[in-house]
Amino acid sequence: MAKFYGVGTGPGASDLLTVRGKEIIEMVDCLYTPESKKGGKSLALQIVDPYLSEGLTIKQRHFPMVNNWDEKRSAWNEIAEEIIADVKKGLNVAFITLGDPMVYSTYSYLLERMTDKIETETVPGISSFCQISNNLQIPLVIDEESYAVLPATADEKVIRTALEQISTIILMKVSIALPKILEILTDLDLLEQTILVSDSSMESEKIMIGLSDLSEQDQLSYFSTMIVYKNRKLKGSKKDES
């Protein structure tokens, strides 16, 4: 029976997809991919490019990144209905989403519009911060440690409490709240315990270890993540050099 698959592409490198995700992309009849700006190139589509079969129908669809929820809901409704119609026609359909589908993904809104109408399956992906720690080979957590993942746009009190209580703190989407984050990290003397990575596992990847030289005016890539490693000595940070 035809089915819908949501597949996490991982952070950026094609071979960081799961084997299951790759095999689903190779098998489906139709692939939906998000396009952040109208006419913009889909990063998710570039990631799965090596796995696209001949004769595959690719449907790049626009997801508005705006504060107007009515506009967003109307786009999700439309795309969900189109996918449901494709599956009911007998097509196997996949939707690709960056990182993991269950972590800050618009995919969640699409999925909830489909689960009671067609058969759905969701395949995990590697989150960017997970690839960052593996690439740098600095453990996120060992033994009794804990880690937390927060959007930089979260309530300041929640971010401060996490930084005080939790061993390793991952801050997502830091490009849109940089001044606030730098102020908090300075206050808590954590600048040199922090790693900033933009475009993890992509060709444009940039890594900064210790943030004393970062200014709140600096422009960061949208795909920028910080890892605050309270319990590690970071090689290459100013603390390490001194």
Added chain:
Amino acid sequence: MAKFYGVGTGPGASDLLTVRGKEIIEMVDCLYTPESKKGGKSLALQIVDPYLSEGLTIKQRHFPMVNNWDEKRSAWNEIAEEIIADVKKGLNVAFITLGDPMVYSTYSYLLERMTDKIETETVPGISSFCQISNNLQIPLVIDEESYAVLPATADEKVIRTALEQISTIILMKVSIALPKILEILTDLDLLEQTILVSDSSMESEKIMIGLSDLSEQDQLSYFSTMIVYKNRKLKGSKKDES
């Protein structure tokens, strides 16, 4: 040049390895795998079984799971030295570890003994809680939400603060601290907001949605994880039925 690779196997299903992890397993000359009890079967090895090449040397090594740190350190030293010797001989060597190598893995201790002596690369894996949320298709986090990952053995105050401040809380290794966790979840009225999964993505997988019927005397598999979803309505929980 010969190299050492640490590869995360993911939670249990062979096709939840990354493509990169699979290709490394297929390529290496020698594969080290942990064996929790002497003579015990390695779960990590079962997961990568479809990717083992002919002529591959498999070295199952014992990692003591004891409180005696001297005994553990001595085992890590010995295994690290053996791997270093293999790589220096010109062999490509992999070590496999469950889930992600940077999340609560003994692999961290092995790695720190090797990084300045041979070339090393670490490949991420899907964490069990990540597969659980994808399998159940219940998002870990959306929008401004946050999530935290804690060992059930962590300090009670840290667990309580996380449960109060963070939207979604993942508790690992719950089998060894079940009475404490059930008491905290009861106190905070979160029993029916919690999902318990044992042996995620394996044949023996068990899922419990809402924990009012769980008793502190219940014996759980070592691979048991709880996800406390404070912001979701859980289908199948007692709250949902009422």
